[in-house]
Amino acid sequence: MDVSRVEEKRIxxxxxxxxxxxxxxxxxxxxxKRDKLLYIMLIPGFLYFLIFKYGPMLGLITAFQDYNPIxxxxxxxxxxFKHFNRFFADPKFFQLFRNTLILAFCNIIFYxxxxxxxxxxxxxVKNGKYKNxxxxxxxxxxxxxWVVVAGICMTMFSAESGxxxxxxxxxxxxxxxVLSEPAFFPALxxxxxxxxxxxxGTIIFLAALTGVDTQLYEAARVDGANRWRQTWHITLPxxxxxxxxxxxxxxxxxxNTGFExxxxxxxxxxxxxxxxxxxxxxxxxMTNGRISYGSAVGMFxxxxxxxxxxxxxxxxxxxxxxxxx
Amino acid sequence: xxxxxxxxSVGSRVFDIFNILFLSGMAFICMSPFLYVVSAxxxxxxxxxxxxxxxYPKHIDLSPYRYLFSSNTLLRAxxxxxxxxxxxxxxxxxxxxxTAYVLSKPQLLGRKVLNGLVVFTMLFSGGMIPSYLIxxxxxxxxxxxxxxxxxxVSAYNMILIRTSIxxxxxxxxxxxxxxxxxxxxxxxxxxxxxxxxxLATFSLFYAVGYWNNYFSSVLYINDxxxxxxxxxxxxxxxxxxxxxxxxxxxxxxxxxxxxxxTYAVIVxxxxxxxxxxxxxxxxxxxxxxxxxxxG
Numbered sequence: 001m002d003v004s005r006v007e008e009k010r011i012x013x014x015x016x017x018x019x020x021x022x023x024x025x026x027x028x029x030x031x032x033k034r035d036k037l038l039y040i041m042l043i044p045g046f047l048y049f050l051i052f053k054y055g056p057m058l059g060l061i062t063a064f065q066d067y068n069p070i071x072x073x074x075x076x077x078x079x080x081f082k083h084f085n086r087f088f089a090d091p092k093f094f095q096l097f098r099n100t101l102i103l104a105f106c107n108i109i110f111y112x113x114x115x116x117x118x119x120x121x122x123x124x125v126k127n128g129k130y131k132n133x134x135x136x137x138x139x140x141x142x143x144x145x146w147v148v149v150a151g152i153c154m155t156m157f158s159a160e161s162g163x164x165x166x167x168x169x170x171x172x173x174x175x176x177x178v179l180s181e182p183a184f185f186p187a188l189x190x191x192x193x194x195x196x197x198x199x200x201g202t203i204i205f206l207a208a209l210t211g212v213d214t215q216l217y218e219a220a221r222v223d224g225a226n227r228w229r230q231t232w233h234i235t236l237p238x239x240x241x242x243x244x245x246x247x248x249x250x251x252x253x254x255x256n257t258g259f260e261x262x263x264x265x266x267x268x269x270x271x272x273x274x275x276x277x278x279x280x281x282x283x284x285x286m287t288n289g290r291i292s293y294g295s296a297v298g299m300f301x302x303x304x305x306x307x308x309x310x311x312x313x314x315x316x317x318x319x320x321x322x323x324x325x
Numbered sequence: 326x327x328x329x330x331x332x333x334s335v336g337s338r339v340f341d342i343f344n345i346l347f348l349s350g351m352a353f354i355c356m357s358p359f360l361y362v363v364s365a366x367x368x369x370x371x372x373x374x375x376x377x378x379x380x381y382p383k384h385i386d387l388s389p390y391r392y393l394f395s396s397n398t399l400l401r402a403x404x405x406x407x408x409x410x411x412x413x414x415x416x417x418x419x420x421x422x423x424t425a426y427v428l429s430k431p432q433l434l435g436r437k438v439l440n441g442l443v444v445f446t447m448l449f450s451g452g453m454i455p456s457y458l459i460x461x462x463x464x465x466x467x468x469x470x471x472x473x474x475x476x477x478v479s480a481y482n483m484i485l486i487r488t489s490i491x492x493x494x495x496x497x498x499x500x501x502x503x504x505x506x507x508x509x510x511x512x513x514x515x516x517x518x519x520x521x522x523x524l525a526t527f528s529l530f531y532a533v534g535y536w537n538n539y540f541s542s543v544l545y546i547n548d549x550x551x552x553x554x555x556x557x558x559x560x561x562x563x564x565x566x567x568x569x570x571x572x573x574x575x576x577x578x579x580x581x582x583x584x585x586x587t588y589a590v591i592v593x594x595x596x597x598x599x600x601x602x603x604x605x606x607x608x609x610x611x612x613x614x615x616x617x618x619x620g
Contacts (some may be wrong), residue, residue, distance in 0.1 A: 033436070038433055134349075195355070295452065305449070
């Protein structure tokens with residue numbers, strides 16, 4: 001994203017800032033005419049973003065209406081913040097918030113650092129062939145569907161015949177039901193994420209590391225720096241911007257607990273700790289038909305996410321780092 | 326100085342050994358669930374229930390697979406998923422790459438605003454319910470268009486492809502324009518062949534996304550004749566673990582499937598990805614990395 005910003009600066013700098021507005025207009029028209037084909041090529045993508053990305057944003061007025069499928073957006077009655085007020089007063093609100101926060105913190109603390117560490121370790125492997133094999137294997141789980149991950153998990157930990165049920169029970173010294181005991185839910189979800197995404201998460205850091213000048217390492221070796229100090233003083237600073245970008249994006253999706261994953265792991269026994277904003281939206285709107293209430297809950301989450309990403313971006317910029325936009 | 330370069334310190338060597346052992350361990354942890362599932366799927370039911378093996382099977386019993394291939398609902402779901410994946414990938418790639426090409430052009434009027442509008446969709450979204458209302462308002466329910474259109478373009482993929490197009494030397498296209506090529510021609514004849522690794526990588530991403538998609542079908546597809554494989558798989562898993570499931574989807578099974586059949590289905594649903602993955606995987610470095618270094 002840095003490059004596009006630099007490019008834009010360049011274009012702005014070389015652009016016709018000093019030409020009069022009239023000439024600018026004529027020029028713009030001329031450019032429009034010349035690049036007509038470009039704009040025609042843009043139509044499918046433009047329509048997609050307009051209808052399926054910005055359309056739903058406009059559709060958020062549902063949250064301020066008593067939406068009725070027969071009268072639609074234009075005929076439904078406006079009720080202001082009624083649904084929001086009801087949601088904030090609902091004890092469910094606190095429960096969802098707590099569940100979401102627990103899962104989000106588990107993600108940041110237990111998952112987020114792992115791809116960075118793994119990338120640093122992979123980077124230290126000098127044998128190219130071995131490195132390739134390791135990477136191929138570690139990337140693979142990312143391409144498996146959540147249905148399959150949930151399926152493997154459910155069979156591995158199933159009470160009757162799970163391959164790991166016995167081992168876990170022995171570990172805790174009692175009969176443990178991993179799939180239904182609420183206490184295990186965050187560990188189960190975080191563990192799945194680590195298994196599925198940890199290897200794949202390294203790719204962006206490894207990409208950043210390919211850009212490091214090897215002369216730096218040579219110079220450091222000449223100065224007598226050992227590998228640990230090389231990592232600390234060269235490799236880590238090289239991927240610091242990437243780490244910060246990923247952290248900001250992670251903050252932005254702090255409340256976006258992987259919906260499909262949790263949806264697949266929820267059951268009647270763990271719903272109390274497993275229900276998060278996303279699954280609750282689905283539950284209320286699609287199952288119970290409270291469409292407006294559901295979209296109010298969804299909108300609350302989206303707005304908080306946007307605020308979080310803006311906030312962490314500000315902090316990053318204050319700390320002298322480049323933000324993401 | 327020279328000796329330092331040639332000789333590695335003992336600590337450094339010990340680290341190398343531990344590092345390789347550790348990474349091999351990680352790789353093993355990554356693979357072991359797959360290995361277990363594959364061996365469980367070819368084991369007799371008795372072995373699966375008594376947990377008498379872990380990584381490799383003790384006895385071979387291929388009856389789960391024989392059974393799978395005799396299921397018409399599974400074959401139909403597989404066919405559906407293949408069509409959904411192929412059409413969806415072509416559609417997504419066409420729109421994404423064309424849009425990326427246009428937005429990479431510095432001479433495009435309003436380029437900055439348009440790119441900003443794309444980035445904004447990554448930070449804020451209308452959410453599930455308004456998206457659902459739009460899609461069903463367009464009468465896409467119970468058609469595969471509901472799986473294709475709402476997720477046609479991923480903003481993230483588009484930006485990465487745009488960056489790799491921007492990284493091409495502009496002289497190449499300028500030469501083509503001199504020869505009388507218009508934008509469309511130079512896009513198809515000059516740009517596309519140059520970003521083949523990127524195209525391969527992102528085609529795989531989209532294809533995997535369509536093949537693996539589960540929730541869109543839950544939302545939009547009610548007709549069991551149109552179910553994709555992930556729905557079928559989920560129903561089997563739920564049935565065999567004693568949970569609730571939509572039995573119309575797997576109606577021809579007739580009874581609760583034993584566990585080794587569940588494993589066979591999991592293998593079956595993952596195989597297409599494993600078939601394509603090794604061929605595209607070598608492009609990842611070029612495809613994703615070329616984009617992300619500059620992104």
